[in-house]
Amino acid sequence: MAERLSKAKLSVFRRLSRKKHRIAEGRFLIEGWHLLAESLGSNARLLAVIYDPSRSLQDEDQRTLQVALERAESVYLASDDQLRALGETVTSSGVVGVVASEEDSWEDLSRELSRIESGCVVALDDVSDPGNCGTIIRSGDWFGVAAIFLGEGCSSKENPKVLRASMGGVFHMPILECRSLRDRLMEARKSGFEIIVASLDADAEALGDFNWPEKSLLVVGNEARGVRPSILELADWRLTIPRFGKGESLNAAMATSALLANWRIR
Amino acid sequence: MAERLSKAKLSVFRRLSRKKHRIAEGRFLIEGWHLLAESLGSNARLLAVIYDPSRSLQDEDQRTLQVALERAESVYLASDDQLRALGETVTSSGVVGVVASEEDSWEDLSRELSRIESGCVVALDDVSDPGNCGTIIRSGDWFGVAAIFLGEGCSSKENPKVLRASMGGVFHMPILECRSLRDRLMEARKSGFEIIVASLDADAEALGDFNWPEKSLLVVGNEARGVRPSILELADWRLTIPRFGKGESLNAAMATSALLANWRIR
Numbered sequence: 001m002a003e004r005l006s007k008a009k010l011s012v013f014r015r016l017s018r019k020k021h022r023i024a025e026g027r028f029l030i031e032g033w034h035l036l037a038e039s040l041g042s043n044a045r046l047l048a049v050i051y052d053p054s055r056s057l058q059d060e061d062q063r064t065l066q067v068a069l070e071r072a073e074s075v076y077l078a079s080d081d082q083l084r085a086l087g088e089t090v091t092s093s094g095v096v097g098v099v100a101s102e103e104d105s106w107e108d109l110s111r112e113l114s115r116i117e118s119g120c121v122v123a124l125d126d127v128s129d130p131g132n133c134g135t136i137i138r139s140g141d142w143f144g145v146a147a148i149f150l151g152e153g154c155s156s157k158e159n160p161k162v163l164r165a166s167m168g169g170v171f172h173m174p175i176l177e178c179r180s181l182r183d184r185l186m187e188a189r190k191s192g193f194e195i196i197v198a199s200l201d202a203d204a205e206a207l208g209d210f211n212w213p214e215k216s217l218l219v220v221g222n223e224a225r226g227v228r229p230s231i232l233e234l235a236d237w238r239l240t241i242p243r244f245g246k247g248e249s250l251n252a253a254m255a256t257s258a259l260l261a262n263w264r265i266r
Numbered sequence: 267m268a269e270r271l272s273k274a275k276l277s278v279f280r281r282l283s284r285k286k287h288r289i290a291e292g293r294f295l296i297e298g299w300h301l302l303a304e305s306l307g308s309n310a311r312l313l314a315v316i317y318d319p320s321r322s323l324q325d326e327d328q329r330t331l332q333v334a335l336e337r338a339e340s341v342y343l344a345s346d347d348q349l350r351a352l353g354e355t356v357t358s359s360g361v362v363g364v365v366a367s368e369e370d371s372w373e374d375l376s377r378e379l380s381r382i383e384s385g386c387v388v389a390l391d392d393v394s395d396p397g398n399c400g401t402i403i404r405s406g407d408w409f410g411v412a413a414i415f416l417g418e419g420c421s422s423k424e425n426p427k428v429l430r431a432s433m434g435g436v437f438h439m440p441i442l443e444c445r446s447l448r449d450r451l452m453e454a455r456k457s458g459f460e461i462i463v464a465s466l467d468a469d470a471e472a473l474g475d476f477n478w479p480e481k482s483l484l485v486v487g488n489e490a491r492g493v494r495p496s497i498l499e500l501a502d503w504r505l506t507i508p509r510f511g512k513g514e515s516l517n518a519a520m521a522t523s524a525l526l527a528n529w530r531i532r
Binding site for chain 2: 131135138139140141142143144145165167168169172173207208241242243244245246247248249250251253254255257258259260261262264265266
């Protein structure tokens, strides 16, 4: 049954805006009707839904609410102020969900990656900006990559800014947070993936002349520092986007989008 | 000669963080050594340079400072606190420039656009997010577009967030802020440009099968609402990026990057 969100409960949920609490409690917040609908369309476990019952909702959001009310293990009624305190955005959308963290199991994912005959995995090395991580997940979701690896120094997939920028992409495909990206890359290689490191070096393979391997693992590094040497030495290929203008560099997310578009649409 | 930045002068410059003052005074601020160097490499008029003389600088920045001191009409010495008050970033880089606004003349640009035999112009319609506008300018700069039109509802090219995200791209090519994007598009058509509107409609031309016209004018619209009807009706082509995964949409900047990469690297 629905109950009013108490002050005590609010402060419990508010803690989840911090990573250490998300990890300790194994759950995270999602904000807004769109992310809620995406989570309901996935296998994610909805621990709680917190919403403002005084809002009048659009039909689509009303339907999302109905499903959420059936699926959520707890339901809380909250005020606009309470929802704003839980969310990151200035104008609250009127709903926040609490979702159980689920670690994608490497064993399962590895088996799946061995099995596929063609596809692309994107691996991010030290891409710390949550907006960049989130939009890369969103683009990966559009172009249909098989999985995304988040290496050391990347934002977490449960970070509110990553969730928002991903537009639900985090619920659409396996996203693996790697304690050692290097280890995962070496294992993926055994499953037949060739490792392609995005590079700004003019002597790398040029996009346009590059034949993407059937199983491609595209590594994108930190914008300022590029890919770490310990990752770079695993590269089967280094791939660059030729420059035609005067710009010094491309944003990491923009580069990934250009690369993935070329992978799909040669 | 260099003088210490007074409180009064600081508050005069601080006002330039607001658009209405930038317009009224015809000048804007640029923050950091990189943007300063880019402005010095362009025809921009450097009205003032404001820097913290207590900093020890890298060689490259030291060289930028020397050129700036020769070129700037005024030089002010400032404290770290003062520079932080002028800038947008939390950690000040130790330098802010004041640059004269320059309206790209439509007559000149139009003549230039008539003359070129092939190229791409990017036009943004109601892309309000300054981060998106700035990264699109940065990508346009990488792929070497001929010009960028900022239509109604777009961020200004003098917005600090646009400047920062553009990574100096605003100093590398003509960027036209249009009071009526529709008028400019109609005029560009007379110069031989074909108008290509980026679209999410599945019945639009699909990227990959699309032959870019020699003179392409790519219009990208607002993420939520797309391109306005009054612009859409000018389209010679509607172009979509086929979807291969589960994502509902692509971020406007990511879509532009994918489109421009395809334009250059077919």
